[in-house]
Amino acid sequence: MSNKKKKVRVSFRKNRQARTRESGLTRQFEQHGFEDDETTRREQLTGKGELAKKRTVVGEEVSDGESGFAVLPEVDLENCLAGRVLEVRGLISIVQTADGKHYQCALRRLLKTLATDQRHVVAVGDRVQFRPDRDEGLIERIEPRKGVLSRTSRDRQHVLVANVEQMLIVSSAAEPDLKPHLIDRFLVAAEQAKIKPVICINKIDLIDPGPLQATIGVYAQMGYPVLQVSATTGLNLSRLRDMLDHCQSVVVGQSGVGKSSLLNAIEPGLGLRVGSVSRETQKGKHTTTTARLISLASGGFIVDTPGIRQFALWDVTSEEVAGLFRDIRPLVALCRFPDCTHTHEADCAVKSSVADGRLDARRYESYCHMREDGKD
Numbered sequence: 001m002s003n004k005k006k007k008v009r010v011s012f013r014k015n016r017q018a019r020t021r022e023s024g025l026t027r028q029f030e031q032h033g034f035e036d037d038e039t040t041r042r043e044q045l046t047g048k049g050e051l052a053k054k055r056t057v058v059g060e061e062v063s064d065g066e067s068g069f070a071v072l073p074e075v076d077l078e079n080c081l082a083g084r085v086l087e088v089r090g091l092i093s094i095v096q097t098a099d100g101k102h103y104q105c106a107l108r109r110l111l112k113t114l115a116t117d118q119r120h121v122v123a124v125g126d127r128v129q130f131r132p133d134r135d136e137g138l139i140e141r142i143e144p145r146k147g148v149l150s151r152t153s154r155d156r157q158h159v160l161v162a163n164v165e166q167m168l169i170v171s172s173a174a175e176p177d178l179k180p181h182l183i184d185r186f187l188v189a190a191e192q193a194k195i196k197p198v199i200c201i202n203k204i205d206l207i208d209p210g211p212l213q214a215t216i217g218v219y220a221q222m223g224y225p226v227l228q229v230s231a232t233t234g235l236n237l238s239r240l241r242d243m244l245d246h247c248q249s250v251v252v253g254q255s256g257v258g259k260s261s262l263l264n265a266i267e268p269g270l271g272l273r274v275g276s277v278s279r280e281t282q283k284g285k286h287t288t289t290t291a292r293l294i295s296l297a298s299g300g301f302i303v304d305t306p307g308i309r310q311f312a313l314w315d316v317t318s319e320e321v322a323g324l325f326r327d328i329r330p331l332v333a334l335c336r337f338p339d340c341t342h343t344h345e346a347d348c349a350v351k352s353s354v355a356d357g358r359l360d361a362r363r364y365e366s367y368c369h370m371r372e373d374g375k376d
């Protein structure tokens with residue numbers, strides 16, 4: 001990331017000229033003159049033509065793809081508070097400050113202009129600077145993100161969560177059945193985002209755990225931590241609590257596997273809504289509908305997320321998939337062809353490892369599926 005402070009020319013999108021929307025909150029701030037602050041004055045408006053509007057913004061140019069912004073505008077920190085975005089509800093973000101106070105914040109219009117191609121400008125987990133006004137606020141700046149979980153939605157990047165270091169991948173042993181291919185997808189997403197994955201198999205109370213150990217062994221051998229837990233009986237919940245202690249984590253997994261139940265069980269008083277799983281379809285009811293950041297009494301933060309229907313990978317090309325599989329990555333250099341896809345080629349170290357049992361055949365199957373889904 002480069003963080004040279006400089007003046008940056010910014011072209012505005014068309015929607016900047018037409019004053020359509022805005023939430024009453026933003027208008028209220030404008031009436032209070034908050035947009036006419038020192039920072040705004042330094043953004044000189046040049047070019048009178050409707051389509052040629054450009055401004056010079058003083059700030060840091062960010063080349064880091066994860067931040068989602070081209071420029072971080074300089075803000076007057078004296079009038080701002082630092083906070084963390086707990087939840088995004090349409091145009092309003094709920095921001096929490098270090099003392100635990102909550103503010104309903106709108107977004108400074110400039111930020112929408114500076115944001116690169118994203119469906120939402122603010123994401124749960126974002127660290128922001130905002131101008132407070134009683135229990136409301138105006139977000140002036142979003143700090144660069146580290147550890148972003150995103151997915152593709154109608155060809156646009158949708159940042160689900162920002163600033164997390166750990167991904168708790170929850171699957172259930174039954175109701176719905178364990179889905180190792182889905183675990184593999186989340187692992188690839190975690191590897192790509194450089195977020196540490198922890199696999200958590202819930203509802204152990206519903207099965208005899210014996211037959212599960214081979215599958216668990218495959219993951220454990222690659223160095224991934226695997227916990228077998230039950231939100232109902234409390235099995236291994238203290239171990240889970242220890243894993244989350246002082247950590248910024250995100251919980252992911254199919255609907256109905258018990259993500260919210262586990263959080264309720266490790267953090268008494270949380271009261272997250274929990275839904276039933278249909279007996280016939282074995283499907284959850286998408287009870288959690290929006291991602292939400294929760295502060296844990298132990299000092300960490302965790303984001304509960306809605307069950308993700310299909311987890312499309314963002315920006316993973318077919319060629320990159322092998323490098324994101326911990327068990328396949330070391331074999332790639334041993335293939336005869338440097339551009340081996342490990343699907344049909346002769347003298348392929350990946351395929352021969354499947355044949356002699358060194359590479360798990362089910363993991364290889366996951367690889368083949370994800371290669372097909374990857375971008376060309």
Ligand SMILES: Nc1nc2c(ncn2[C@@H]2O[C@H](COP(=O)(O)OP(=O)(O)OP(=O)(O)O)[C@@H](O)[C@H]2O)c(=O)[nH]1
Nearest residue numbers: 231232255256258259260261274275286287288307
């Ligand atoms: N037997 C058993 N049932 C559980 C356990 N954990 C959760 N459940 C049940 O599983 C169902 C779904 O739980 P939720 O916590 O709502 O699942 P979720 O993963 O948050 O689902 P979404 O919010 O829809 O993504 C509920 O009926 C829970 O009571 C467990 O350890 N054992």
Ligand SMILES: [Mg+2]
Nearest residue numbers: 259260287288
């Ligand atoms: Mg839930």
Ligand SMILES: [Zn+2]
Nearest residue numbers: 335340342348
């Ligand atoms: Zn190969």
